[in-house]
Amino acid sequence: MSEGVKVKIGLEIHVQITSLKTKLFCSCPSDYRGKPPNTNVCPVCLGLPGALPVVNKQAIHEALKVALALNSQVSKLLVFTRKHYFYPDLPKNYQISQYDGVGSLPIAKGGYVKIESNSSIKVVRIRRINIEEDPGRIIYPTGSMATSPYTLIDYNRSGVALLEIVTEPDIESPREARMFIDKLTSILEHLGVTNPDLEGAIRVDANVSIEGAERVEIKNIGSPKEVEKALLYEIARQAAIIKSGGRVSRETRHWDKTRGITISSRAKELEEDYRYFPDPDLPPIPITEELIEKVRKSLPELPDDRISRFMKEYKLSRYLAHVIVIRSKALADAFENIVRKCNNADIIASILVNEFLRWVDELDLTVEEGLRRLTADRMCKLVKYLKEKKLSSKLLKDYIKRIISENIDPDDLITKGYTSIMDLDYLSKVVEEVFKENPKAVEDAKRNPKAINYLVGQVMKKTKGRADPQITYELITRRLRENGSQHPK
Ligand SMILES: [Zn+2]
Structure with missing residues (x-):
C-alpha cells in the first residue's frame, strides 16, 4: 500500500x-x-x-x-x-x-x-x-x-x-x-x-x-x-x-x-x-x-520487571513471558495462580498463549470472560490428564476450544470417554482397516515418508481425533516396514 x-x-x-x-x-x-x-x-x-x-x-x-x-x-x-x-x-x-x-x-x-x-x-x-x-x-x-x-x-x-x-x-x-x-x-x-x-x-x-x-x-x-x-x-x-x-x-x-x-x-x-x-x-x-x-516506594512491580521475573522464575521464553504480561494483567495474575496450584509453568504458559488466547479472540471474549471458563481448577485438571496421557496434545486443543466456547468442565468430557486412545490392539486394528481401504496411499507411503501423515490422518478420522498420534505413527511405520517399505524408519 x-x-x-x-x-x-x-x-x-x-x-x-x-x-x-x-x-x-x-x-x-x-x-x-x-x-x-x-x-x-x-x-x-x-x-x-x-x-x-x-x-x-x-x-x-x-x-x-x-x-x-x-x-x-x-x-x-x-x-x-x-x-x-x-x-x-x-x-x-x-x-x-x-x-x-x-x-x-x-x-x-x-x-x-x-x-x-x-x-x-x-x-x-x-x-x-x-x-x-x-x-x-x-x-x-x-x-x-x-x-x-x-x-x-x-x-x-x-x-x-x-x-x-x-x-x-x-x-x-x-x-x-x-x-x-x-x-x-x-x-x-x-x-x-x-x-x-x-x-x-x-x-x-x-x-x-x-x-x-x-x-x-x-x-x-x-x-x-x-x-x-x-x-x-x-x-x-x-x-x-x-x-x-x-x-x-x-x-x-x-x-x-x-x-x-x-x-x-x-x-x-x-x-x-x-x-x-x-x-x-x-x-x-x-x-x-x-x-x-x-x-515511589508504593509503586508495584511493573511489566518490564514482571517479564524478566517470568523468564527467570518460570523459565519462560521471552516471547511467552511478554505476551502473557502485556496482553492483560489478569492473564499474568491467572498464570501465576495456576502455576502455584499445579506447577508445570511451561505447559501452562504455552496453553494460555497458543490455545486460550486464540479462542478468546476468535469468540470475541475478554480475557476475564475467558478465564471465568478456563479456571485455574480446570487448567490443573488438563495438566494432570496430559501428564497421565489421557489427553494427547491434539485432543488438548479440542478441550480448550470446548471449555471456552461451551463453558464445560474437562471432567465431563473425560467421563464421556472423550480421551486419547492408546490401546495398541485397538489401534492396530484401525491401522489394518486404513491399510486395506487405502492401498494406493500405502504404496505412496512406502516410497515417500511424507505420505505417512495421510495414513495417520485417516486413523484420526476413524477415531474422531482420539488416537494417540505418536503411537499411531509408530504402528503405521512398523506395518510399512513389514510390508517392505524402502524407507525403514
Ligand atoms: Zn459534580
Missing part, C-alpha cells in the same frame, strides 16, 4: 483515572457508566456560575504514580490552566487542564516507554503528562456525526479525572503505535490507575505526517484496537495525495469506525486560540520531595 513511506506518529492518550471514587473537582461519583443521562452532576461539573472547584488529592497521587512509572520528571508545583474553546460538551467554555507555558506547567515532563519492535528494543519518548477534566459526552443518535439529525449531550462524564499522556513523534508505523498503547496500558493496569476494559477509559488522538508534510490529527479514536486501523487508513490517504501531486492540509479528522475512514472535521486550532492562563480558582499546590518518595 504505502511501503517505504517515512512516517512520523505522535500520540495523545487520554486515560480516565478509574481508581478514583469521585470526579476531579467535585464530589460526584467518578463511576458515571450506566446512569440515566445528566443525573451524575452538580453545579461544579455543570460549570454553573459561582461554583468553585476543589482538587481531588488522590488524583494527584495517581498521576504521580504514572509519572514515576514512565520515568518522567515531576514538577515542583501543580498548576491548573484554563483551556478555552466552545463546544457543547464543555459547559464552562473552558476545560481545566494543564499547559507548558504562560506561567503554567504540566505535572510531569519527559520520560519514556520501551517497546519491542522487530525483536529489538525501541524507546518512545514522553513529552508531558497533564491532569485534566473529561468533558461531557456527545451522543449521535444514529451513531455517526454525519448522518444524525440532532445531537444529545450527557454531562455525567463531565469532570471525571483524566491523564493526558503525550509522546514525541517517535513512532514510525501503525504497528508500533499499537505496541506502544499495549505497553502503556499494561503499565497503567499494573499501577491500578485505570481499568482499560471499561468503555472509553482509554482514548487516543494520533498526529501523523508522512514525508515531512503537514501533520494531521485524528481525534478520539474509540479504542486502542482501532488506532492501528485508523493510522493505516490515514497514511494511505496522505500517500495518495502526495503521489498525485497534491498537498496534505493541516487539519483535524475524525475516525469513522463503521465506515473505516477518517473524515475532515475542522481546521486545526492554533495554540494561541485557546487563550491559556492559570486558573485563578485553583491556587498552585507544591509537590514535595517527601510526597514523590512516598509514591
